[in-house]
Amino acid sequence: MKIMLGLSGGVDSAVSAYLLKEKGYDVICAFMRNWDSDVNNDFLGNPTLNDDICPQEKDYNDAKKVCEKLNLPLLRIDFIKEYWDNVFTYFLDEYKLGRTPNPDIFCNKYIKFDSFLKFAKQNGCDMIAMGHYAKRVDVNDKTYLYKAKDKNKDQTYFLSQISLEQLKSCLFPLGDLLKEEVREIAHKLDLESVEDKKDSTGICFIGERNFKEFLKNYLPATKGNIVDIETGRILGTHDGVMYYTIGQRKGLGIGGIKNEIAKGWFVCKKDVKNNILYVASGSEDEHLFSDYCIINRVNLFNEHVNDNTHLFAKFRYRQKDLGVTLFNIDSNTIKLIFDEPYKAVTPGQAAVLYDGEICLGGGIIDKVYYKGKLKN
Secondary structure (H helix, E strand, C coil), X not given: CEEEEECCCCHHHHHHHHHHHHCCCEEEEEEEECCCCXXXXXXXXXXXXXXXXXXXXXXXXXXXXXXXXXXXXXXXXXXXHHHHHHHHHHHHHHHHCCCCCCHHHHHHXXXXXXXXXXXXXXCCCCEEECCCCCEEEEECCEEEEXXXXXXXXXXXXXXXXXXXXXXXXXXXXXXCCCHHHHHHHHHHCCCCCCCCCCCCCCECCCECCCHHHHHHCCCCCCCEEEEXXXXXXXXXXXXXXXXXXCCCCCCCCCCCCCCCCCCCXXXXXXXXXXXXXXXXXXXXXXXXXXXXXXXXXXXXXXXXXXXXXXXXEECCCCCCCEEEEEEEEECCEEEEEEEEEEECCCCCCEEEEEECCEEEEEEXXXXXXXXXXXXX
């Protein structure tokens, strides 16, 4: 079987390539370039502008060294337009609404498992493979997405919006390995370019940025008031409500307000229309909590889930599984009632559903409620 592996220039995809080759697959590697800082006006907040070689080219060079070591072919493909049209435009539109999107999820849906899959098919490949920490499990003609062995690295959260057909088209060689085992394999293979390379962080395919400055490239700042949601007292000035996220404590510039230093201030609501950022005093203030939410853009891999089914959900990556009870509103919308009030459930983020080890899919948090009142 001919497999095209997405080779990023990191250790995970490099070891994935080796494991597939060892299993007898005909492996072709391909490096994706999805962001161009010059074309995309990525100047403010970009720490790499003065580098002799941009981070993507460094990654490509590392990927080439891996392929030379493993004696595998390497292709290169640009999806800059597709990334802008399908991922980054959505990202900006959500921020304009005062929501907090997760671009990695839609990068998987539209780039790695769509544009890349089509590219693989055009080049004669039967399937694709990725260095994600996740498991694809086939049972009785059904395909399931399971959590990886390494729960600290598990990436099923980011795969919650891909389709069942996309899932069936992909292999995940690292599903039964721990991260330290992956690095051990890389050391044994003497993959010097990636064996101790740090994991990529920041925005999918863009990288580390000073986030507030980065957004200013595309969403001009409009200053407004920071208001204590309990008393209505104006505490300071914000740079633009879209630059903050629910539950945020750092970077508010109001830590010295008298008698509130010990408790701290936390973002609890964003009023985009009136350009007001509301904060609550202390991490346990009830304004930070919610007891149910509505999710839309629902994507489930397999069968319909019946009403009043108790499951578990993650509302952020690496968050522990939280108990919820599911109720269907329509084919695209679900209500999740929480076992107890949860903190900082944020519109725009993903709600990913689990039944034990199985990732059922998920949706995007649209509305959040507490004691029957809409919070956002």
